[in-house]
Amino acid sequence: MSPGTILDSKPESHPNRSSSKLPQTHTQLDRLTAVLVTARERYTSANPTSSRLHVEATSHLPGGNTRSVLHASPFPLYMTSGAGNTLLDADGHRYLDLVGDMTAGxxxxxxxxxxxxxxxxxxxxxxxxxxxxxxxxxxxAVIKERVKSIEQLRFCNSGTEANLYALSIAKIHTGRRKVLVFKGAYHGGVLGFATGVAVNNVDRDEWVIGKYNDVASLRELVRQYKGELAAVLVEGMMGAGGCIPGSAEFLHAIQEECRSNSLLFILDEVMTFRLAPSGLQSTILHPTTNQALSPDLTTLGKNIAGGIGIGAFGGRADLMAVYDPRTSSVPHSGTFNNNSLAMACGLVALPSIYTPAACLELNALGDELRAKLNEIGAGTRMKVTGVGAVSTVHFMPDPAAKIRSVEDLEAQKGGIEESLRELFYFFAIEKGYWVARRGMTSLILGTTRDEVDGFLGIVRAFVEEYRDSLTI
Incomplete structure (x- = not known):
């Protein structure tokens, strides 16, 4: 079956399909709210098995959930299997998977x-x-060959762990406790900064929150907390925060400030390693010297072992020596750090499958997709940001607005922009395209240009059908 089919029927056969066009006497938001009510009703009617499974799950799991990002209202879809880049849900709907397990898949x-x-x-x-x-x-050795800034590394079980261990190295090495991060960043399950320090974060009093892509603010915070900061932890593209690329000026300023003030520069490449053959750090060149980034420590995870759970942290050999059991009493343990499946799959995944050529091809397709999406949305509230094969669809009150930090996205919270994001999710799901509720897409290796064109087609249809709400 092709994406979008419901066993032997088409996605258009979902019940209660009705026109989005309502009397013009309603306000724009009123019309959109009514459309959303109908979209939720169609979603509920089309997915009775997922609805039932969700109710059953709430008896055993809080909210029926064990990974918060996968929760969706009124209930999440329950998948039963996947093959290649497609998914099949419990009600028989097949989808083209454009989420890619939030870049891990x-x-x-x-x-x-x-x-x-x-x-x-x-x-x-x-x-x-x-x-x-x-x-x-x-x-x-395979990872070192790809990521040139890594002299030595150690494995763990997730990107969360990788960042926690990298931070522990920084604090041990410098003897300081505070860490500068940026609003909107996500560095792991207990390292979230969507609106500041998350309520479940470790070391809640030790974080300094900066503004992404703001060089002046960065320099001021480093000056203000001089003698207290151990490290700056940053993503080269803010992933969960909306796929916001970091500017070369900003990221190299971080590197310079760290070197000048004896801080460690930790680059989180858990999501972004897949965006270039040697990680995103290799593509971010200094505006004048043309040199790539060279972080003190790099963290990896998600996609380096072919889909098996894994994390890794590495960098300068003198820093990694903190965890050398021959010379240091600082332990780094973990039952599954070197588990057989992750190690074996990693040895196949990077050298034989996600080769530099395959990496470049996939990310070029992603760049092409994003450019065409922005063409489709030109002059409307829809704007798409990202790098390579990882992007996020946003709905902004100002079509000309630049998105350089999560502060720029705050205008889309509530009201018509948030409603459009939810409607886009329902629309894509109904047409057979699996996208993240927050608008994130992440292309899977092997996705074809024809499949991308199919997605472009449904986005065009979305823009045309809801142009009255998308136009300022």
Whole structure:
């Protein structure tokens, strides 16, 4: 079946389909609110099994959920299987997967070499030997070859862990406790800064919150907290914060301030490693010297092991020596740090599948998609930001507005912009395209130009159908 089919019927056969055109005596927001009510009703009618499964799940899980970002109102869709870059839900709807597990699902749901490696490893090596293996050093060598700023590295279980360990190195190395991060950033499950310091964050009193892409603010905060800061932690593109690219001027200013003030520059490439063969850091060149970024520490995760849970942190050898068990008493333990499946899949995923050529091709397709989406939305509230194959669709009150930080996105909270984002989600789902509720898309390896063109087609249809709400 092709994306969008519901077993033997078309997505257009969803019940209660009605026109978005309402009497012009209503205000723009009133009309959109009425359209959203109908969209939610169609969603509920089309997905009774997911609705039932959600109700059942609430008896065992708070909110029926164990990963907050996957929650959706009135209920999330329950997926039963995936193949390649498609998903099948519990009600028989098939989708083109444009979420890619929030960038982690780069290799799709059934990549043949990954499947073969998993079966072979389970049958010939075992799941987890609880001992050192040569695979971990081989995989480390592969990563070092790709990310030139990494001299040594260690594995862990997630991007969250990678950032926590990198921060621990910074605090041990400098003897200081505070860390400068940026509003809107997400560095892991207990390291979120969407609107400031998240309520579940560790070390809540030790964060200094800056404004992304603001060089003057950065320099002032470094000056203000001189002698207290241990590190600056930043993403080269703010991922969960809206796929906002960092400017070369801003990111190199961070590097310069860290070097000048004996701070550690930690670059979070958990999401962004996939955006260039050597990570996003290799593409962000100094405005005058043309030199790439060279962070003291880099964190990785999500997509480096073919879809198996993993994290890694690495950088300067003298810093990584903090965790050298031959010379240091600082422990770094973790039962699954070097688990057989992640190590084996990583050794296949990067050298044999996500080669530099494959990386460049996928991200060029993503750049093309984003450019065409912005053409479709020109003059409307719709604006798309991102780098390469990872983007976010925004709805802004000012079509000419520039998006350089999450502060620029605050105008879309509430009102018509937030309603449009929700409507876009329902529209795409109904047409057979799996997108994140927050508008994020992340192309899976092997996605074709024809599939991208199909998505462009439904976005054109969305803009045409709701132009009265999208136009200022």
């Amino acid at each position: 780069l290799f799709g749901h059934s990549q043949p070499k990954i499947q073969e490696t998993l079966v072979k490893t389970i049958s010939s090596v075992g799941l987890n030997l609880g001992a050192t293996t040569s695979a971990e050093s081989q995989f480390a």
